[in-house]
Amino acid sequence: MLSSLFSSQRRLRKAQIPALAQVTPSPLHQAWTALRRNRLAMFCLMLLVVMGLWCIFGPMFSPWRDEATDALMINKAPNDQHWLGTDFLGRDIYTRLLLAGRISLIIGLLTMLLSVTLGYLLGALSGYAGGMTDKIVMRFADLMMTIPSLPLLIVMGAMLSELDFSPDSRVYMVIIMLSLLEAPKLARLVRGQILSLRERDFMLATQVLGLSSRRRIFGHLLPNTVPILVVMATMAVANAILSESALSYLGLGVVPPMASWGNMMDAANSLIDFQRRPWLWMPPGIAIFLTVVAINVLGDGLRDALDPKMKRG
Amino acid sequence: MRNFILRRLLQTIPMLFLASLLIFMLFALTPGDFIDGNVTLTAQRAAELKALYGLDQPVLTRYLRWLGQLLHGNLGFSLQYQMPVSQLLNQYIWNSFLLAVISMVLYWGIALAVGIVSALKPYSLFDHVVSVVIFAAMSFPTFFLCLLLIKWFAVDLHWLPVGGMTNTGSEATGWAWAMQVGAHLILPVVALVMLQAGSLTRYFRASMLDVVSMDFIRTARAKGLRERTVIFKHALRNALLPLITLLGFELPALFSGALITEKVFNWPGAGHIHIDSLAARDYPVLMGFTLFLAVLTILGNLIADVLYAWADPRIRVKS
Amino acid sequence: MSQPLVRFNQLSLSFASEQGRVRAVQDVSFDVMPGQTVGIVGESGCGKSVTAMSLMGLLPPQAARIDGGEILFEGQNLLALRPSRMADLRGNQLAMIFQEPMSALNPVLTIGEQLVEPLIRHLGDSPKAAWTKATALLSEVGLARADSLMNSYPHQLSGGMLQRVMIAMALSCKPKLLIADEPTTALDVTVQAQILTLLREQAQRQQMALMLITHDLGVIAQMADHVVVMYAGKIVEQGPTADVLRNPLHPYTQGLIASRPVPGERRRRLYSIPGQVPDLAALPPYCAFTERCARATDRCREGIPLLAGNTRQAACFFSGLAQSELTAVPQPEPQQ
Numbered sequence: 001m002l003s004s005l006f007s008s009q010r011r012l013r014k015a016q017i018p019a020l021a022q023v024t025p026s027p028l029h030q031a032w033t034a035l036r037r038n039r040l041a042m043f044c045l046m047l048l049v050v051m052g053l054w055c056i057f058g059p060m061f062s063p064w065r066d067e068a069t070d071a072l073m074i075n076k077a078p079n080d081q082h083w084l085g086t087d088f089l090g091r092d093i094y095t096r097l098l099l100a101g102r103i104s105l106i107i108g109l110l111t112m113l114l115s116v117t118l119g120y121l122l123g124a125l126s127g128y129a130g131g132m133t134d135k136i137v138m139r140f141a142d143l144m145m146t147i148p149s150l151p152l153l154i155v156m157g158a159m160l161s162e163l164d165f166s167p168d169s170r171v172y173m174v175i176i177m178l179s180l181l182e183a184p185k186l187a188r189l190v191r192g193q194i195l196s197l198r199e200r201d202f203m204l205a206t207q208v209l210g211l212s213s214r215r216r217i218f219g220h221l222l223p224n225t226v227p228i229l230v231v232m233a234t235m236a237v238a239n240a241i242l243s244e245s246a247l248s249y250l251g252l253g254v255v256p257p258m259a260s261w262g263n264m265m266d267a268a269n270s271l272i273d274f275q276r277r278p279w280l281w282m283p284p285g286i287a288i289f290l291t292v293v294a295i296n297v298l299g300d301g302l303r304d305a306l307d308p309k310m311k312r313g
Numbered sequence: 314m315r316n317f318i319l320r321r322l323l324q325t326i327p328m329l330f331l332a333s334l335l336i337f338m339l340f341a342l343t344p345g346d347f348i349d350g351n352v353t354l355t356a357q358r359a360a361e362l363k364a365l366y367g368l369d370q371p372v373l374t375r376y377l378r379w380l381g382q383l384l385h386g387n388l389g390f391s392l393q394y395q396m397p398v399s400q401l402l403n404q405y406i407w408n409s410f411l412l413a414v415i416s417m418v419l420y421w422g423i424a425l426a427v428g429i430v431s432a433l434k435p436y437s438l439f440d441h442v443v444s445v446v447i448f449a450a451m452s453f454p455t456f457f458l459c460l461l462l463i464k465w466f467a468v469d470l471h472w473l474p475v476g477g478m479t480n481t482g483s484e485a486t487g488w489a490w491a492m493q494v495g496a497h498l499i500l501p502v503v504a505l506v507m508l509q510a511g512s513l514t515r516y517f518r519a520s521m522l523d524v525v526s527m528d529f530i531r532t533a534r535a536k537g538l539r540e541r542t543v544i545f546k547h548a549l550r551n552a553l554l555p556l557i558t559l560l561g562f563e564l565p566a567l568f569s570g571a572l573i574t575e576k577v578f579n580w581p582g583a584g585h586i587h588i589d590s591l592a593a594r595d596y597p598v599l600m601g602f603t604l605f606l607a608v609l610t611i612l613g614n615l616i617a618d619v620l621y622a623w624a625d626p627r628i629r630v631k632s
Numbered sequence: 633m634s635q636p637l638v639r640f641n642q643l644s645l646s647f648a649s650e651q652g653r654v655r656a657v658q659d660v661s662f663d664v665m666p667g668q669t670v671g672i673v674g675e676s677g678c679g680k681s682v683t684a685m686s687l688m689g690l691l692p693p694q695a696a697r698i699d700g701g702e703i704l705f706e707g708q709n710l711l712a713l714r715p716s717r718m719a720d721l722r723g724n725q726l727a728m729i730f731q732e733p734m735s736a737l738n739p740v741l742t743i744g745e746q747l748v749e750p751l752i753r754h755l756g757d758s759p760k761a762a763w764t765k766a767t768a769l770l771s772e773v774g775l776a777r778a779d780s781l782m783n784s785y786p787h788q789l790s791g792g793m794l795q796r797v798m799i800a801m802a803l804s805c806k807p808k809l810l811i812a813d814e815p816t817t818a819l820d821v822t823v824q825a826q827i828l829t830l831l832r833e834q835a836q837r838q839q840m841a842l843m844l845i846t847h848d849l850g851v852i853a854q855m856a857d858h859v860v861v862m863y864a865g866k867i868v869e870q871g872p873t874a875d876v877l878r879n880p881l882h883p884y885t886q887g888l889i890a891s892r893p894v895p896g897e898r899r900r901r902l903y904s905i906p907g908q909v910p911d912l913a914a915l916p917p918y919c920a921f922t923e924r925c926a927r928a929t930d931r932c933r934e935g936i937p938l939l940a941g942n943t944r945q946a947a948c949f950f951s952g953l954a955q956s957e958l959t960a961v962p963q964p965e966p967q968q
Contacts, residue, residue, distance in 0.1 A: 146610045245454050268460050285457035292452035528735040536750045537723030550740050626785040
């Protein structure tokens with residue numbers, strides 16, 4: 001059923017008639033080619049992949065373990081042994097940065113997956129079903145959006161501390177919280193898209209052709225939502241990373257000893273560390289910044305590539 | 314038009330009730346409260362205090378009592394500050410307002426100016442530089458940007474004060490006070506403007522680009538109108554339409570206080586109170602304030618819809 | 633012979649595109665005499681709209697490049713004018729109406745606000761005087777209840793009414809030339825007839841030249857004194873309408889005429905010109921119509937036939953016009 005989203009018929013026909021392969025690339029393929037031509041976006045994609053791999057595999061190559069505290073080496077500036085210096089427990093900042101990256105990036109990705117799945121399902125259901133279902137779902141989404149999100153997140157974060165979750169399970173809770181907050185906005189977007197697509201002539205044509213509901217939804221309607229889905233997903237990752245870092249900075253998201261880029265910046269709260277030891281809090285901030293910039297640029301490039309309307313001239 | 318407004322107002326009432334319910338439940342169901350935060354109390358004393366403040370009643374009763382108070386205009390009583398919530402908010406909210414309104418004027422102004430120029434010369438050098446700057450500005454985590462600004466301009470260069478709204482221990486009044494506040498305003502305003510000007514500019518630029526390629530702009534040019542007239546009278550009015558709804562949504566932001574910015578800059582605003590109340594679990598304040606913001610959001614939505622209907626004749630004039 | 637109001641003299645235009653330079657218009661030369669109605673006919677993409685837009689100076693400067701030639705209006709080369717001078721002429725002595733009346737007006741301004749703009753800008757009328765004049769104009773173009781229309785918004789009017797408004801707006805400063813780019817294509821047939829009649833009446837009344845761009849030969853037959861047939865950016869035939877339609881010299885014109893279904897005629901298949909319009913970015917170095925032409929021979933692949941003849945011109949080796957009667961346009965008088 002999933003393959004029908006990408007039209008296996010087309011692939012079958014292409015296999016049978018080689019000439020067809022040159023003449024008609026699918027819209028997704030066209031978008032990919034367009035994206036490839038956008039050098040800046042491709043650079044950002046590479047950057048993100050490299051960062052991800054570095055965070056995952058980097059710590060394995062570092063001589064320092066996260067738990068390796070060293071009372072003699074506390075608060076040292078960057079040097080040969082510790083590329084980014086050490087913190088108040090003598091832990092190597094560089095390794096910590098990479099480990100924190102794992103957490104922050106994973107939270108970003110998983111939040112995106114969860115919120116996009118939830119938002120998409122809700123929005124699509126709402127948009128296609130219409131009527132009472134639509135009204136209820138949208139009222140609920142509106143309600144969620146009425147309450148300012150950062151305070152709500154902070155409250156939920158405080159609740160987590162109150163309920164005394166272990167640092168590990170906190171990560172999952174953070175993911176769930178962030179997803180629950182993002183999903184209504186995404187649902188609205190998807191619903192809007194579905195509503196406008198439903199009225200288009202090509203959907204009328206599918207009705208006239210007498211296609212089954214299943215074919216109409218999965219073969220025609222939903223594939224047209226892929227562009228907005230892709231763009232939404234990239235934005236969701238960026239948002240998630242920023243939100244998680246803010247929460248963790250306030251001490252309400254990921255808590256030590258587990259490192260995330262946000263809570264590593266908590267060092268800035270002490271005046272001495274802030275003034276004299278920038279290596280403690282600047283690298284995580286820069287890491288977040290680079291990641292989010294790359295995602296934003298990539299997202300913009302994706303939007304350009306997927307937009308069928310001519311952007312230039 | 315009046316019917317439209319009335320209808321929308323009626324629709325908001327159930328939303329308000331639902332929002333109040335949601336907010337109350339959220340805070341009431343959180344384990345622990347202000348009394349629990351005070352470890353010096355004996356269990357008996359704690360129980361007495363809770364009974365005094367009605368915190369031992371069942372949830373529904375508390376909700377209804379709270380709702381009743383609300384309808385009388387009473388937002389609650391702060392346990393931490395020992396004063397009515399409305400009074401507490403009134404003390405701090407205007408500081409946030411000052412910060413927000415100055416930033417807003419600046420970043421809307423910048424967004425409009427840059428957006429217009431960018432759209433008039435798309436893909437030019439200016440446009441590309443602007444895009445880069447925008448992406449960079451949008452991608453900073455709020456607190457990181459604030460920290461950087463403080464480090465560079467306040468701590469390292471000593472050009473501007475580190476935080477707060479006035480110099481510590483200052484008793485200045487009148488003009489001297491205004492000068493101090495002005496100096497303290499600069500960095501937080503810069504942070505807020507940097508963070509928000511970007512997305513607004515992109516939005517506006519996209520809208521302008523859309524409008525400038527439309528048929529009626531070609532007609533306006535074909536009439537021989539000056540380019541200035543074509544852009545400012547014909548293009549701008551249409552390009553601003555989608556932004557009008559955004560203006561309505563700015564209403565809650567004017568009073569909510571930029572939570573993180575205020576915390577990092579130690580700005581005595583509503584956001585600061587918010588975070589403090591959270592740490593102390595002073596729920597009356599939290600509930601009252603959150604509800605206040607929810608009301609502003611709903612109101613802002615309403616204003617956005619009304620403004621849009623007023624500005625766009627296609628919606629306003631139903632033939 | 634009186635001075636032509638507009639003279640296109642070997643105009644060539646190209647656009648930049650991802651596939652390279654697209655030669656939208658090549659060596660286009662024709663005249664429009666004062667009070668004359670000239671029809672430009674051809675398929676989509678043949679360059680007719682671009683030609684008109686270049687006269688009005690409405691082509692985006694970054695995209696379009698003038699490769700050569702000139703456009704003379706009352707002897708003055710429009711292409712050499714400063715943009716501000718050109719803006720003075722537009723809407724004033726040169727007017728244009730477009731294809732889609734529904735989207736041609738600003739949706740957030742009233743009809744009246746938009747009608748008075750050219751009057752105030754070019755004629756210096758006061759807003760009040762302009763409003764009165766504009767209301768009168770609406771009546772003149774056949775719209776009832778002009779007063780309430782002035783205060784209406786574009787979305788409240790039908791396509792036909794909007795096109796009349798556009799015509800009123802174009803005629804408001806009594807232009808010497810009105811260009812109508814497919815003015816009736818987006819309208820119903822009955823409305824079409826009304827609009828065309830209106831155009832002809834106004835042109836006659838004000839001794840105004842009319843440049844009518846269309847793909848519909850019927851409109852040409854009805855309205856135009858002189859017809860210019862374009863194909864792939866070039867003029868392939870031109871001459872007095874009656875002559876060209878009765879006795880087309882170029883195979884393309886012949887094909888166009890043959891493609892029209894004749895009411896009452898019984899046929900198994902309608903005729904259509906075989907093949908497709910060539911890609912303007914990859915034009916062959918010989919006659920662009922060759923692949924689709926029934927009369928093509930090897931001669932046709934040797935070079936590009938020039939537009940030959942005087943009042944009657946055709947660009948075909950087999951037109952019957954001697955190729956030695958070289959290029960169409962008599963050389964312009966030397967300018968001071």
